[in-house]
Amino acid sequence: MFDFSVITCWIDNLLRVEWGLPDFWTLAIEFVLVGVALLTAYALIALVLIYAERKICGFFQCRIGPNRVGKWGLLQVVADMIKILTKEIIPIKRSDKFLFLMAPFFVIIGSILTFAALPFGLGLQAIDFNIGVVYILAVSSLGVIGILLAGWSSNNKYSLIGAIRSGAQLVSYELSAGLSLMVAVVLAGTMQLSEIVEAQSDLWFIFKGGIFAFVAFVIYLIAGHAETNRGPFDLAEAESELTAGYHTEYSGITFGFYYVAEYTNLFIVAAIATTMFLGGWMPLHIPGFDAFNAVMDYIPTPIWFFGKCAFCIFMALWVRWSYPRLRIDQLLKLEWKVLMPITLVNLAAVAVAVTM
């Protein structure tokens, strides 16, 4: 396995020793580099996902999808991005201007902060907190503030209904999502993401953890999918009911922020599920099959990571394009009467099983 920390260490060494920069400037340059790398990854992932969703959804619906701009429509998303950047931001009468413009930033910052802690590959992790899981849960739920603010400040009844729906939905599903991740924490015995991945070096939790890990994985996928506000959980947006829900009044790049955040959130949920249950960047290792394991190690770790993410994302797309939208009472019933009790029992059971 190639350790990407070789590259990062080389840069660090170059700055400190070769060029002899003081600590402050070394760190400053490194921060900027990491920031640029993450933001680029952020934008690229969003673009790729938007294209992938449009193509995959096209095939689900017996259509071709974008095919005019560039070969196979590859440049369509870039063209759309340019369009959205040049569009006018329409000011809304009697809206709370400050909150209205701040709301998209909450949404986008919430998802960028999550990126910092994700292990994209061996040695490809910006910050490795010892409470990584709690950090990820904390920052990824910042998004709900942005949605509530958007609904409140827009001076639009659809937006308000959408935002309130979304508030109820996200706060509820946060519980199941968080608690089902705790199953992986119990299995690994740590909250540090790198160590959780390391703990899956012999076999991924989804196989090693038996029924508990499988149940937790499925519930996390459902709850995480609900947190991304995408169909069948797109009540906050609910195109056919609330036109566009909480972002009805947004235009131009402010809308673009919501749009991009939706896709990166989709990626983040897949990435967390991958890290916690599917071994993150860890190649598939089966105890006893050393030759097989060695071959698997030749595949670079980011490919493992993104491949597993792609699998989770495909599942999400599949569900989204086949299921009708839930109603608000069905949605809350599903969480509080089904997912939540199962998660709690599952967590208690796995705790007992691990201690025994």
Place this chain on the structure above:
Amino acid sequence: MIENLKQRVLTLCPSAKMMGEYEESKMLTIEVPNENWHELAVSLRNEKDLQFDYLQDIIGVDDEGRLGIICRLFSTTYAQTPLVVHVWTDGRECPELLSVSDVWNSANLYEREVYDYFGIRFVNHPDMRRLFLRPDWVGYPLRKDYDMESNPLVLKNEPVADFERSERLELDSNGRIKESSFQLFDDKEYVVSFGPQHPSTHGVLQLRVSLKGETVQRIDPNFGYIHRGIEKMCEEYTYPQILHLTERLDYLSAAINRHGMCLLCEKALQMEVPERAVYIRTIFDELTRIASHLLGWASMCNDMGAITAFIYGMRDREKIMDIFEETTGGRLFTSYSVIGGVSQDIHPNFQKRVKDFLPYMRKMLREYHTLFTNNPIARQRMTSAGHLNKATAIAYGVTGPSGRASGWHNDVRKIEPYAAYSKVNFNEVTDTVGGSFERYYVRLDEILESLAIIEQLVDNIPEGDYKAKTKAIIKLPEGEFFERVENARGDFGIYVNSHGDKSPYRIKFRSPSMALVSALDPIVKGEKIADLIMIGGSLDYVIPCIDR
């Protein structure tokens, strides 16, 4: 039977006057003075042996200087002769009639329409507002003395009040009329406006919905955003021209509406239509019905958030559009039926393509059930909301698949078979529960029945002419003519009052969609916003048909 009914009506209301030629037209036409009208209406509705519980339409007329209404009544319990009641006002200055909206719920909107067009005010009507035209419209356009110049085109935006006020006329104990006005929605109500520009109102319909949280308290439909004044235009047009306008009412049942108008003219002219044309028209009607139900299914799925299902429905509807295009050149508006037959013969490929389509559609229906009907979310949502019982369906005049899902056997193809429907075997698909799921399912089952009808006809199209010879200028004889056909949304009625000219003196189309929207209020009370949209989809109304 007609004689019995005549005697019965005379005992209930001795002042009623019988009007001519009722035996021939198979309906009883009476004239009732305004003072007795409400009383008679109550008896007609409630007497055990009469039970005229379905008010099909109220038609406003301005005939020979008199203003009045024509009500068309049917009984759903007995195969009674339909009753046509004329009620005239006293004079034109301040015409008032007694409202029957407390007897038949469907009268509510019909009377508002008459007020809008003729200025007849209905005493005891709960909400006497204009229905289609703007509140500041001057004059009543369907009166014969209406000045066409009285409403110049307004080119600037005016501020619009959030909630307009409405009027109410009540009779006090002394028999005097008391006028009062009220505001439609309370200032404290949380009113959300759905439409006229909204993805799920299926056209430019505005629904003002009073909400409490997510729960719908009350709903006020606001029509007129696509009002083209088709009935007024028809008074200037010749009958062959009117055919084109009928297509533009319910654009999804275009061929069926047009067929209805042709039938009316042929009946009035006592014209024989070649068998070949009758068969072709029936096949076209059924193909149109399938196309419409497919779109209805698709858009209902879309309303519930299943976008893939929407595309599937559109994809299969496209096949029918292609079949239409090959024979007629038109897709949505085929302009195919003409008075006396059809405009040209079918394309040589037509029969083969239709026969290919039948098994394909059956296969696709099974796929629809796998994709959507048996989906747990969809099923739970559809079965848990939007119940309409049979009595309410009849009272609001909810016909078509929506009414049949409530257990009301109202299929005009069965009650008064026209075209080739008496020659084919098909079932009238009904259900008893009347929920959203039943409306949804009845529609899909009707596609199967339509396929069966087409299957029986397509190989047996008789040889011969496709069109009977007609005069260059078609003039209908003097008199009143009624015709009803079953379009994809229900009972599509046409009334023509002819003075023997080449254009009608008064024409009225009964919109089945209007009844569907009027029934929205009792159905959605207490349901969630998401259900309001779903129920709208399950009723499957078409707005241009309402606004005309």
